[in-house]
Amino acid sequence: MSGPDQDWDEGDPERLYVITRGRSGLSERTVLDLVTLIVARAEAQPSMQPEHAAILRMCHSPLSVAEISAYLRLPMSATTVLIADLLADKRVEARAPVPKALLPDRALIEAVMHGLQRL
């Protein structure tokens, strides 16, 4: 399993600890999925933590939590902590993915097939 065939590498936990002020994101992660779409409802302020301001700026249009994590270059768990802060302050809106209980849905699958045909 180890050796050169790796999809992972060693990281730097201290920097993340500072950015999230030590919070792990465990409770927030139950709400925010990789594909929850986040939309800004407020402007970035100079007094904000830089990561919060960056999220508000990049979410003028809807953006998934996964994309925000990629652009911030932060792990998902740290990213969801930051987004949860903004949600609590009502500075962003979250558009949840289709609930698991509704999957697989015929109309949804049909829509996806339609979209794929145009690729």
Place this chain on the structure above:
Amino acid sequence: MDFKGSDTIVGPRSEDVLPSSAATAVKVVIVGGFGVGKTTLVGAVSEIRPLTTEETMTQAGADVDDNAGVERKTATTVAMDFGRISINDELVLYLFGTPGQQRFWFLWNGLFEGALGAVVLVDTRRLEVSFDVIGRLEERGVPFVVAVNTFPESPSYPLDELRAALDLPDEVPIVGCDARRRESGRDVLMSLMRYLYSLTNPERP
């Protein structure tokens, strides 16, 4: 000025911005071993250049010394590449390529649970990697199709033989693909969607 100021954080390029009407996102997971072509497949069909999200696994080191009160921690970062396809003005499909090792799946909460389904990408040179993946998906009740990525130097087997070798149930589709080609990647996704559609039919045997 901060070491990492917000000015250095760059969001999506203007052409990568979703319409404000985008309301719902769904996801499909591409599972496969290292080097099987997950990112290639994602990149072939994605409207954005594939992005990478990470998760960090922090583990207490094995050499914990209670007396010293110092716990050595190691952090392992696991990366997952993903892409995006806008289905219509309101619906967006995300594709996540994830390593085959199950212990990494739990890093991303709900990666499989909320997914429409999965594509198991198979390299015939390393078929054994796929056994475990297929078993785990079956256990978790995640619907999937198998896509065999044809590398020029791969031994070529009839799909029937691969089905038998992978011990795949008859109803699970298995298709060949060239992960570098957009049409081929789209066909793989279409076969997954057709399979998912068949599963929604309440009259299926």
